[in-house]
Amino acid sequence: MSAARPQRGYVLLIVLAAVAVLSIVAAFVHAQSERQLVLTSALKGQSMAAARATLAAEAYLAKYSANYPSSTLSLLPTFDTYLDAIDAGPGSTLPDALTDYSPTYGNPALSLDLPSGGGAQYCVDVWMLNRGTNIAPWTVLEVFGYYGYRQSGALTTCLQLANSGTVVVSQLEVQIEEDTTPGNSPGGPGPGGGTGAAGGY
Numbered sequence: 001m002s003a004a005r006p007q008r009g010y011v012l013l014i015v016l017a018a019v020a021v022l023s024i025v026a027a028f029v030h031a032q033s034e035r036q037l038v039l040t041s042a043l044k045g046q047s048m049a050a051a052r053a054t055l056a057a058e059a060y061l062a063k064y065s066a067n068y069p070s071s072t073l074s075l076l077p078t079f080d081t082y083l084d085a086i087d088a089g090p091g092s093t094l095p096d097a098l099t100d101y102s103p104t105y106g107n108p109a110l111s112l113d114l115p116s117g118g119g120a121q122y123c124v125d126v127w128m129l130n131r132g133t134n135i136a137p138w139t140v141l142e143v144f145g146y147y148g149y150r151q152s153g154a155l156t157t158c159l160q161l162a163n164s165g166t167v168v169v170s171q172l173e174v175q176i177e178e179d180t181t182p183g184n185s186p187g188g189p190g191p192g193g194g195t196g197a198a199g200g201y
Contacts, residue, residue, distance in 0.1 A: 080130050093126055098120075106150065142173055
């Protein structure tokens, strides 16, 4: 009888070791699953932000093609980059057009969750790109798509919300070349000589 005790102790040791290994495996699987869920959620948010930026860019490009506000844009100074235009302060760009449905700070404020279309949607800022002496500048649509809630009423511009760290952001830059060919645009010059998109992410 006394010889069986060491054997039972050995079996118990094996069982405890197996339980420890299974616990480690379960923890690893749980960690991997959690990371996969986080990655999937991030990709979904980025996809939604990109889709909103694209739709906003298409809508604004169509509006500018139909009715090019050359008299308004001619009042804007020209810059080499978007950040230069932002740093120049008010009057350097057209007012940011922010579309936001966040529950507290949205306009209108809607009680919708993010999958149902709630939260910040997109923002468009317009500035003029300097192309050199005696060369007509390009009109640039700086378009931001968002996925998330605007969490402060102080975030009123496209770039402020994009840099807030509270939303997923996708940015597109659409450059509109003024068509100066007579007869190509009723009512005066308009976009049509060429358009391009750059800087999307």
